[in-house]
Amino acid sequence: MTGTIFITGGAGLVGTALLNRLRQSDARLKLLLRTSALKAPRAARDQVIWGNLGDPSTYGARLKGVETVIHLAATTGKAAPQEFRRINVDGTAELLRASKRAGVKNFLFVGSIAAGYTDTRYYAYAESKRQAEKLVVESGLRCVILRPTLILGRESSIWKTLTKIATLPVVPLFGGGKVLVQPVDVADVVRAITTILEQDWFAGETFELGGKDAMPMRAFLDLVHRSCAGGPARFLPMPLKPVQHLLALVEPVARKFLPATAGQLCLFANSSASGRNRLWEALEPDMPTTADLVARLSKVRVPARPQEAPRQPTPDDVLTREARIFANYICGRGITSDISDHYLKAARTLAIDHQPADRFDRMTLAFARRGVGFAWLADSYAAIFNRGGMLRRRMVLLMSILENAPSSHGLFEQSPSRGPVAAVLKLGLSGIAETGVLVMATAIFVPVRILLALSSPFNR
Numbered sequence: 001m002t003g004t005i006f007i008t009g010g011a012g013l014v015g016t017a018l019l020n021r022l023r024q025s026d027a028r029l030k031l032l033l034r035t036s037a038l039k040a041p042r043a044a045r046d047q048v049i050w051g052n053l054g055d056p057s058t059y060g061a062r063l064k065g066v067e068t069v070i071h072l073a074a075t076t077g078k079a080a081p082q083e084f085r086r087i088n089v090d091g092t093a094e095l096l097r098a099s100k101r102a103g104v105k106n107f108l109f110v111g112s113i114a115a116g117y118t119d120t121r122y123y124a125y126a127e128s129k130r131q132a133e134k135l136v137v138e139s140g141l142r143c144v145i146l147r148p149t150l151i152l153g154r155e156s157s158i159w160k161t162l163t164k165i166a167t168l169p170v171v172p173l174f175g176g177g178k179v180l181v182q183p184v185d186v187a188d189v190v191r192a193i194t195t196i197l198e199q200d201w202f203a204g205e206t207f208e209l210g211g212k213d214a215m216p217m218r219a220f221l222d223l224v225h226r227s228c229a230g231g232p233a234r235f236l237p238m239p240l241k242p243v244q245h246l247l248a249l250v251e252p253v254a255r256k257f258l259p260a261t262a263g264q265l266c267l268f269a270n271s272s273a274s275g276r277n278r279l280w281e282a283l284e285p286d287m288p289t290t291a292d293l294v295a296r297l298s299k300v301r302v303p304a305r306p307q308e309a310p311r312q313p314t315p316d317d318v319l320t321r322e323a324r325i326f327a328n329y330i331c332g333r334g335i336t337s338d339i340s341d342h343y344l345k346a347a348r349t350l351a352i353d354h355q356p357a358d359r360f361d362r363m364t365l366a367f368a369r370r371g372v373g374f375a376w377l378a379d380s381y382a383a384i385f386n387r388g389g390m391l392r393r394r395m396v397l398l399m400s401i402l403e404n405a406p407s408s409h410g411l412f413e414q415s416p417s418r419g420p421v422a423a424v425l426k427l428g429l430s431g432i433a434e435t436g437v438l439v440m441a442t443a444i445f446v447p448v449r450i451l452l453a454l455s456s457p458f459n460r
């Protein structure tokens, strides 16, 4: 590979792996990076352009002399619909215009398998990728579109989320889990990009790219569960559409607290298996099977020095983490060490065991300790149906500490609104959000409680 290549999104999952590979070639690399990537590793000969996709004045002039643009940058995850549009559609349009003005020859766009989903209600990400693809094809540049499926790698946030889900005592399974998934190794996405460059495949084709084999979502989650938790998954079937409608309702006010958005659950409504094409066929012989890929990644979780037994969290570690998450849920802030110290002391004095004897209490606490959104769900349920449970008792304890500690009592004295209209609006929206969360929490905890009650005679 030679010539000058301009890359967006070079600090992301695919970008980091791609740069490691391209730096071994003769190509000159220009990287468009945001300042949030200041700490990302860089090679001395990389030309870094600090800028933003949406602002071509930050990078337009630097496209002069560029032969190929590789466009990886995108907003992903739980962003708001307007953010997907602003970065993924408008940002791509700006990049295409600037590339044409500068005389760029080739344009490689990394889209997503989601652009081909048929059921994309609520999925603004999929829609933004679809529109961006259209802009690329209509740009008049020599182009190619790569649509990867789920990309797995050591640093993949999807992998981290999957392992969190897989280690839940009960794994939620939406819509029966029959849709197909075909995860692809990030190394194979890099091979796909370098193959396109080497073969000069810029004839306007769209290549879907999955891994070696496809399997139903249920089997895939079970595989991840077996690798990470060492046993078969216990699934909790959940209705897909009602949960999506509910999430869509609460998202405008509670997006950041939710474990997933209505759009992200489209993964359970659409097949993500890739079609066969000449690119996939060229790469397939050297791809790992999904089982091998999952096994390899779950081994990454083993500490670097295997001779040392992994340190088990002490009861104090558990309570400190719990205090941090619950405080974030209660007042939207982290805590200072004086509060976690008070919490530990109070928990010991009141003989609050970090591992309660009651199985349901234990499960609810483990669930709530996973993060702020989880705490919100568990507490909404406990506030109505399990008021005397351990979770509620701990929330009340922490709240009284927060209200009385010098570092946090001010948080409870701030005026909550800017006027009567704002107050009514806020009240209405939080009412909707609370109701939505309560319905969701009930859908999760009631079946678990019933399951535990039914199985208890066998577990004594």
Ligand SMILES: NC(=O)c1ccc[n+]([C@@H]2O[C@H](COP(=O)([O-])OP(=O)(O)OC[C@H]3O[C@@H](n4cnc5c(N)ncnc54)[C@H](OP(=O)(O)O)[C@@H]3O)[C@@H](O)[C@H]2O)c1
Binding pocket: 008, 009, 010, 011, 012, 013, 014, 015, 032, 033, 034, 035, 036, 037, 051, 052, 053, 054, 071, 072, 073, 074, 075, 076, 087, 091, 110, 111, 112, 113, 147, 148, 149, 150, 151, 152, 158
């Ligand atoms: N990961 C998957 O499973 C998957 C699956 C299918 C398709 N894809 C697609 O593959 C591509 C690469 O994915 P990835 O997993 O490597 O994504 P990623 O890790 O989220 O990285 C995205 C990169 O885009 C950059 N970026 C976001 N907004 C930007 C802006 N306004 N201006 C400049 N840079 C911006 C980010 O910069 P910061 O570092 O500053 O945030 C980040 O480096 C994306 O287009 C994604 O949609 C990913």
